[in-house]
Amino acid sequence: MKELSTIPVPVYVDFDDVLCETARGLIDVIDEHFGRSIEFEDIHSFDLALSFGLDEHELARLMEFAHTADILTAFAPVKGAVETLRDWAGRGARIWIVTGRPPLTEDASVEWLQRYGVPYERLIFVDKYGRFKADVHGAALTLDELSQLPFSLAIDDAPQMALYLSETMHVETVMLDRPWNRGIQLSGSVTRCFNWAEIALLLPSSGFMA
Template sequence: MIGFQPKTIYVDVDDVVSRTTETYPDVVAQEFGKTVSLEDLTGFDLKLCFQLTDNEFQYFFDLVHQSDFLLGFDPVEGAVETLKAWADRGHIIDIVTGRPTSAQDATLAWLKKNGVPFRGFIMVDKYNRPGNDMSLAISKEELSMMDYDLAVEDSPDMALFLARDMGVSTALIHKPWNRKCTIHDNLIRCISWNEIYPMVKELALEEYE
């Protein structure tokens, strides 16, 4: 294709490609007898949202990052289809996750199981989690040296980092925990992948304006 320039796209995993957090209220209800709805998760601090003690949260965190649990998630509607369409058109997709490095094998297995196309798989220490193997993950500073044309995120802090600090056009998938995300010119709030899909085409059109 004459003049075609592939776009490089950053795609987060949890709640962007994988239906992750929506499974958590059932886990907390079963394990701790607490009733908390998905809409109640208005912040990114799950320990606070679920009102868990330090020990309870550690147990919960370890439980939801077990391989069998991670492999059981369903894909987000429209995510795999959109990524396949982009990949078929020659665009470059990097899966960029802030999951703990212990989840690497299970995450790769989930991506393969669900047919998610990608060029690179990058683990980033997005949240300064203790215990991460930094031979497997990169820092946010290292991430900031990479070039992306578009990013898809649900974390308000990471979306703002991408939009403001890295200058990346960022699609923020609307979730209860990012309602208060700071507004930025590079940040576009999207309800679903139906709204995200045409963003790559719009980026390509900008080259000819």
């Protein structure tokens, strides 16, 4: 049996807009189904209703589309993400994908991960924004439950998750630069990276086998 200290601490990797180009995919959905054209660089808020100029009903419709397997499996990978994770996994890192998608998207999410050959040990669903109803969305971890898990490094694009990871969970955190997080002041323990080539240079000290 291995000594506990030789087991690497997992790396937290967000799914949407970190591993796959979700916002760009949703722009196409909005164009097709709502007849509205939006530029990626104009998505200035993490609040989709605000960013896309949708009312409550339109947002609900968009989320219905967004959680269907056809849409979820069609998102393109973010450049460099899969290659970097394969490299890290090959060097002994443990990859845990931590998503704010509802658990009912599990099959489509796994299909996407398998299609692109993403190496991962766990796919964890977390109610990151306090929006889920268990009977509708399935059972997800709470933020409190997430905070009990150990991570050596975390990569997310959502400003409030980056703050939670760094300030509440004390995890070294990368915020992948996206138009909706550009106005956010980062605390000292959050690093803004502009692409996966930059993220690839980070070597979480305890995230790899010695």
